[in-house]
Amino acid sequence: MLIWGYRTRIFVLAMTTFLCGRCGNPASHAVRKSVTKFTLFFIPLFPIHVKYTAQCTFCGIENRIPKEDAVRLQAQEEQAQQQAAQPYPQHPSQPQHPSQGFAQPQGFQPPHPSQPQGFPQPGRHPQQGEFPQQGR
Numbered sequence: 599m600l601i602w603g604y605r606t607r608i609f610v611l612a613m614t615t616f617l618c619g620r621c622g623n624p625a626s627h628a629v630r631k632s633v634t635k636f637t638l639f640f641i642p643l644f645p646i647h648v649k650y651t652a653q654c655t656f657c658g659i660e661n662r663i664p665k666e667d668a669v670r671l672q673a674q675e676e677q678a679q680q681q682a683a684q685p686y687p688q689h690p691s692q693p694q695h696p697s698q699g700f701a702q703p704q705g706f707q708p709p710h711p712s713q714p715q716g717f718p719q720p721g722r723h724p725q726q727g728e729f730p731q732q733g734r
């Protein structure tokens with residue numbers, strides 16, 4: 599005797615915030631992927647139906663969305679999470695603070711190698727008494 603049926607699994611792809619088309623609130627939406635699989639002896643064999651939905655957490659309406667939208671929303675969510683995890687992206691061209699101890703030996707480099715010092719500045723001849731003396 600064959601025991602067959604269907605089983606639906608629901609994956610939450612992302613929680614994303616956008617304006618709900620029904621209640622008009624900028625509410626969080628649960629982007630879900632619903633996969634219905636054909637099962638044989640309770641073993642899921644192959645998907646027979648896949649749908650993507652976004653459910654408003656404010657009013658509860660569930661909208662079908664195209665797969666492209668779901669994938670895009672999921673990618674946006676992942677990007678947002680990565681940016682939240684790394685709020686300060688590291689620029690390797692900028693010198694690090696020596697106290698942070700990264701494995702970049704920069705101990706004997708001049709602090710500003712791209713800015714040569716010692717240009718004569720026209721029009722400014724430092725003389726005694728030009729600058730106000732402060733506190734002494």
Ligand SMILES: [Zn+2]
Pocket residue numbers: 618619620621622623625654655656657658659
């Ligand atoms: Zn809503």
